[in-house]
């Protein structure tokens with residue numbers, strides 16, 4: 001009996017476990033594919049048990065890897081702790097954490113409810129930080145953390161203000177954490193994607209951007225592959241795609257007032273919600 005338990009523990013220690021938040025979304029599924037192809041055993045989270053179950057079944061059939069799933073609303077502390085407790089009870093040692101979950105509410109502050117402000121802050125920042133802490137405490141000999149932020153976090157964005165501030169905060173946090181973890185076998189990389197055609201509303205938005213949309217867009221699979229290579233090299237932060245880098249450099253010299261006016265004009269025409 002003891003021998004069997006020890007064998008199971010040895011097997012767990014050999015297996016590389018990757019924990020993915022937002023696994024059921026467009027980019028999350030791309031991480032699932034990329035990591036399954038690399039032979040990782042997967043620990044998946046998202047809110048919907050049905051979606052997670054379907055994804056787990058499909059992934060196990062296609063890639064023959066171990067997949068576990070933990071439904072949890074990351075904006076809810078209780079859900080989060082329960083999910084962490086289940087993973088900790090199983091004694092999984094985490095080799096890679098991909099913080100992918102995000103909620104992109106887009107509107108002016110006046111149009112928000114208090115509840116939605118809290119929801120967005122918790123999913124986009126608080127949960128990602130708590131997941132980093134959890135993964136560090138339950139890490140394998142070596143741990144890689146990929147935090148998905150956004151190019152939106154580079155500049156203040158009127159009418160997308162909360163999202164861009166939170167993505168900027170997550171980038172800043174990741175860069176600091178990377179420094180704190182130096183010499184401890186933990187890599188932390190912030191990935192700043194531009195547009196990715198994941199949901200229908202985002203696809204329409206990209207189409208509406210004409211030539212820029214075509215140039216700047218990257219598929220979720222490209223972003224996931226790029227992220228895994230970047231964290232393997234322990235990069236600090238990476239903007240995804242040549243044209244997004246060009247945009248960053250070419251707009252940096254613009255007076256702040258002009259930039260804000262341009263962004264406000266553009267984003268005030270779009271309103272979208274997430275719960």
Ligand SMILES: NC(=O)c1ccc[n+]([C@@H]2O[C@H](COP(=O)([O-])OP(=O)(O)OC[C@H]3O[C@@H](n4cnc5c(N)ncnc54)[C@H](OP(=O)(O)O)[C@@H]3O)[C@@H](O)[C@H]2O)c1
Pocket residue numbers: 021022023024025026027028045046047048051072073074075100101102103104123148149150151192193194195196197198199202275
């Ligand atoms: N798509 C883009 O153009 C783009 C650009 C830059 C950055 N990003 C960032 O990339 C990440 C993935 O984006 P995506 O386009 O793949 O989004 P998506 O398809 O909408 O997926 C979002 C994921 O987050 C999960 N999620 C949302 N709220 C949650 C909550 N309260 N608790 C637990 N999970 C929650 C969703 O799970 P359930 O709904 O199943 O619960 C889903 O798996 C996000 O962080 C986003 O901000 C996206």
